[in-house]
Amino acid sequence: MGSFAEPQLPSHIGFIGLGNMGFPMFCNLSSKIPATSTVHFYDVVPESVQRGLKESGAVAQLDPCSSAREVAEKSVRWLRHSPHVSLSIPSSHMPVTGDACVHGSGRQAC
DSSP: OOOOOOOOOOSEEEEEOOSTTHHHHHHHHHHHSOTTOEEEEEOSSHHHHHHHHHHSOOSSEEEEOSSHHHHHHHOEEEEOOSHHHHHHSOGGGSOSSSOEEEETTEEOOO
């Protein structure tokens, strides 16, 4: 039987939203990805960003960003096509329907 290569994770991952559901997801992600990766993250509540820095148990490098746009410009991310996402990401970077993987300032296949 042949062997399979481990999937390559992007080195820059974006995460937006550290609320009741997002914070545990953020902690799980940032504690399991390699230390060579960076998680760029943002929340509208500044205290949540500080909590992310202090309590996440991160192995990855953490980069608190000043806006959702900054996260989007620095990272590879999967986006659910919804009104909330449309407020943060220009429509030229989103598909008409479905989800998209977007890197930096343009759409790409992932």
